[in-house]
Amino acid sequence: MINKIATSVAEALHGVRDGATVLIGGFGTAGIPNELIDGLIEQGARELTVVNNNAGNGDHGLAALLKTGRVRKIICSFPRQADSHVFDGLYREKKIELELVPQGNLAERLRAAGAGIGAFFTPTGYGTDLAKNADGSPKETRVIDGRPYVLEYPIYGDVALIKAERGDRWGNLVYRKAARNFGPVMATAAKRTIASVFDIAELGTLDPETIVTPGIHVSAVVKIARVATQAGGFKEAA
Template structure:
């Protein structure tokens, strides 16, 4: 019987190893798997390469992982926001490496990994420092840069509902990078607000099929709200 449900956050991230590449879903705090990140901090893995849209907000979630100095390198689109002071301090001190990737390129590099695509040409970044050292090509009178797929050892994702096979639905914009990260990682670990019985999810609304998911942990919505309230206080 296929059953991808894990009983605890700790057991779900127990084998994340030092030096692993970890994709973390979320657009800022929307769709950020905060509880999984906290479990990863507790687990202790170091020298991680993190793939995310930004570089953390405030002192929670991804920013807390950075603050614990568990991250060697971050690959993202928006490393500096008004509340990304943890990353800013680490970068200025030379304690973290940054690979800056335009957001569209980031999404397509992740999607390409999941789709088995060896690379793609894009005009974004041509003629800038972001294209240094990369192959370029003139196609139909326009210059393009060759970008490589982004693979990961693990992906930490937040979804809305899931079943024991790993089929997932998302809540509105919290969907963001989750589906493509699940397909680009060797092991996709997903926290869901609700685990539902098989057949409860209409096949027409399943966004991420279970074939891309290896582990599911139920973290009720109340837990998210309690954590958010405690942080705000």
């Protein structure tokens, strides 16, 4: 019987190794799998390469992971915001590497990894420093129909940490609105995908038309708590 439900975050994260490339879903604070990030901090893997749209907010979630000093490199589109002081400090002290990737390129490089595409040409970044490799050498370019393009390669992950709204024991996932963001493409780009969900659905009760990430792309599903706020809404548990 296929059952991908993990009994705890620690169980779901077991085996994440030092030096792993970790894809972490989220757009700003929307859809960030904070419980899985906290679990990764407790798990203790080091020398990580993290891929996310941002580089952490405040002192929690991804920023808390960066603060541990166990992230060697971050690949993202928006490393600096008003509350990105953890990343700013590490970067200025040369304690973390940064690969800056335009947001559309980031999504497409992840999608290419999941789709088995070896590389692709994009006009984004042409003629800028983003069209250079980490060592300063120029990336391959080509003119197609009179327009210049830059060759970009897929981003593969050893593990993806994503947040969904609901999931079943086969790993099928349903997302909630903007919290969906990078989750679906990251799930396909990683060797192993771990999803946190607020609700576990009985097998067969999820409408197939609403399933965005099919279970074939998911390795483990772990349920997290959702608690009421004073305003009458809900949030995930601390």
